[in-house]
Amino acid sequence: MTTDDAFDLECLGICKDFGAFRAVDDVSFRIPSGTFFSILGPSGCGKTTLMRMIAGFETPTQGDILLKGRSVLSVPPNRRNVKMVFQHLALFPMMDVYENIAYGLRCAGAGKDEIAGRVADVLTRVALPDLARRQIHQLSGGQKQRIAIARCMALNPDVLLLDEPLGALDLKLREAMKIELKLLQHQFDTTFVYITHDQSEALVMSDYVAVMNAGRFEQVGRPEELYHAPKTAFVAGFVGDSNRWSGRALEVRADGIKVETEAGLTVVATAFGDGAISAGDAVEVFVRPEFIAATRPGPDAAAPGGNTHSGTVDSVLFNGANSRVLVRSPNGTMIEADVVVTGGGNDLHEGDPVRLDWPFAQTMCFAAGGA
Amino acid sequence: MTRDAKRLSLILLFAPFALWILLLIVLPHIGMVALSLREKVAPRIYEFGFGNYIDFLNEPIYWNTLLRTASMSLLVTALALLIGFPIAYYIAKIAGRRARGALFLMCLIPLWVSDLIRAFGWILLLRQTGVISSLLVWSGMTDEGIEFLYNDAAVIVGLVYTVILFMIVPLVSTLDGMGDDMIEAGYNLGGGHLTVLRRIIIPYAMPGIVAGCIVTFMLTAGSYLTPILLGGKNSSWFTEQIYNQFITRFNWESGAAFGFLLLAFTSITVWLGLRLSGQSLANTVART
Ligand SMILES: Nc1ncnc2c1ncn2[C@@H]1O[C@H](COP(=O)(O)OP(=O)(O)OP(=O)(O)O)[C@@H](O)[C@H]1O
Ligand SMILES: [Mg+2]
Numbered sequence: 001m002t003t004d005d006a007f008d009l010e011c012l013g014i015c016k017d018f019g020a021f022r023a024v025d026d027v028s029f030r031i032p033s034g035t036f037f038s039i040l041g042p043s044g045c046g047k048t049t050l051m052r053m054i055a056g057f058e059t060p061t062q063g064d065i066l067l068k069g070r071s072v073l074s075v076p077p078n079r080r081n082v083k084m085v086f087q088h089l090a091l092f093p094m095m096d097v098y099e100n101i102a103y104g105l106r107c108a109g110a111g112k113d114e115i116a117g118r119v120a121d122v123l124t125r126v127a128l129p130d131l132a133r134r135q136i137h138q139l140s141g142g143q144k145q146r147i148a149i150a151r152c153m154a155l156n157p158d159v160l161l162l163d164e165p166l167g168a169l170d171l172k173l174r175e176a177m178k179i180e181l182k183l184l185q186h187q188f189d190t191t192f193v194y195i196t197h198d199q200s201e202a203l204v205m206s207d208y209v210a211v212m213n214a215g216r217f218e219q220v221g222r223p224e225e226l227y228h229a230p231k232t233a234f235v236a237g238f239v240g241d242s243n244r245w246s247g248r249a250l251e252v253r254a255d256g257i258k259v260e261t262e263a264g265l266t267v268v269a270t271a272f273g274d275g276a277i278s279a280g281d282a283v284e285v286f287v288r289p290e291f292i293a294a295t296r297p298g299p300d301a302a303a304p305g306g307n308t309h310s311g312t313v314d315s316v317l318f319n320g321a322n323s324r325v326l327v328r329s330p331n332g333t334m335i336e337a338d339v340v341v342t343g344g345g346n347d348l349h350e351g352d353p354v355r356l357d358w359p360f361a362q363t364m365c366f367a368a369g370g371a
Numbered sequence: 372m373t374r375d376a377k378r379l380s381l382i383l384l385f386a387p388f389a390l391w392i393l394l395l396i397v398l399p400h401i402g403m404v405a406l407s408l409r410e411k412v413a414p415r416i417y418e419f420g421f422g423n424y425i426d427f428l429n430e431p432i433y434w435n436t437l438l439r440t441a442s443m444s445l446l447v448t449a450l451a452l453l454i455g456f457p458i459a460y461y462i463a464k465i466a467g468r469r470a471r472g473a474l475f476l477m478c479l480i481p482l483w484v485s486d487l488i489r490a491f492g493w494i495l496l497l498r499q500t501g502v503i504s505s506l507l508v509w510s511g512m513t514d515e516g517i518e519f520l521y522n523d524a525a526v527i528v529g530l531v532y533t534v535i536l537f538m539i540v541p542l543v544s545t546l547d548g549m550g551d552d553m554i555e556a557g558y559n560l561g562g563g564h565l566t567v568l569r570r571i572i573i574p575y576a577m578p579g580i581v582a583g584c585i586v587t588f589m590l591t592a593g594s595y596l597t598p599i600l601l602g603g604k605n606s607s608w609f610t611e612q613i614y615n616q617f618i619t620r621f622n623w624e625s626g627a628a629f630g631f632l633l634l635a636f637t638s639i640t641v642w643l644g645l646r647l648s649g650q651s652l653a654n655t656v657a658r659t
Pocket of ligand 1: 018021023041042043044045046047048049050197
């Protein structure tokens, strides 16, 4: 794993300027062979620009891109062994499915029999063996998706780039395609670089996720790392749901940092990220709803190492297994907590008094506005 | 709305259209065909027969003129396509949003001037005492002025200029509908410039190409002023023959036959063209 060719794709200090505007800012990463790598970021953060540079449609202002250990900056897009599934798929409407897949093989100079064999093979692998002679407009959304992937995979690329390919699908199909994409990646055993602004897509499918913001990579890591150990406030806020409060550090203690939020809630939090926090600093505090236990007020004392607050149930957001309660604390702060709604007599209802407990360790505190 | 009311509104909507087709297209052509099938046997005495058509076949000047008109029109169409395609591609795909409108407008400017004035403009440029010839004399490249008018090249240049707009407009509208990602996908999958042009851009633009070609070909073959003014006496354009039959020779029967022959001939050419390009008329019209 120390040799260079263990990495299918490496980007070293990539920058891209459009005039005075820097769309991609000093991005470096390397992707080990055969992984599913996602780039997650809000709209306009430079994801597509980064991908277009990898595919060769844009030239980086600075930095180098290596494929299988070799720089490809001087290689034109049609010679790079990086294939791309476009946001709107870009299947060729004037050709049928067979011709769409055969196009790339023809460009590579494959013979007639070889093309027929490869097309049939790749169609079976995406589980659409009978569609070779269909016209593009006769396919369903999910089928188009798979044909677009098949068209690229027929060429055995080193890296497959996917630019929000699920964006155009409806919710139900998106859910199904998430799992399917992951399975396809296993099948082909090729490196996938997947762009998305939907954090759940990234978490479900990826081996590694890079969180991007305003042209920079904030953090690269396994999904559970990003979720449980975010390095910046942006990552904590963008990946997964959380209660987010701004406040001020009152006191740095051995077991955590005592913080008073703007609304006047006092919590003890654990420092995350690189920035050192001292008393008086502005901070941002994040608590994920699933770590907050919402119970009826009882006699048992607060557990050590935990924040305890009381409040009243403002509303119950029923969503099956993902149900939540919205709790209003005495000072008016709204706190979201996950609950199990059984339908029985013990469920929380609007207006009920409620007690909230969550551990210090799950209260993530970042220096506000810090780098 | 009740069904009767719906039907009534449909009829009312279609009535002007049907009237237009019937009165201005179907009736005159029936009249023309009927006229062309009358043979003059004695003054003011006519009988049914194919004499006018047989005359056409027996006189080489007539059918040579028709073939010449057709082949020159094809040449003009091909040139208009060759010149118009890059322009249309530039307008639709390369020019920025704002430049696009301005460029399109510039293509439209020649249409604001009448056919006659446009042809006259060319005469000013091309005649022996015209701008180009004078420039050549002034620069010392020739001693005497050169007559650029009254030859086939002048006719073709003038016609291409007149009809190229009708090639560019449908091309721009089809190329505009093609996403940039389609072209990028073409490169991404390994195609070079030529492959992308041949396998992706041109097939995608085919409906626009065919529509543009049909319109330019029909306009050229049926044009009168430009070939006469720029080609002079020896332009030998078929519309001139028709004009001569009707007006100079006062032979309406033969003029009608010629008119019908021109229509039939161009229609067959268009049909062959559609066949060869594998497009259907409905498809072409629907996509542009
Ligand atoms: N050709 C260009 N010229 C100038 N600015 C550009 C160009 N292409 C992109 N940008 C700018 O670069 C930034 C990043 O764009 P990009 O398309 O990479 O965003 P993205 O992360 O893919 O967003 P989305 O999720 O909405 O697709 C945007 O602010 C955009 O306006
Ligand atoms: Mg994008």
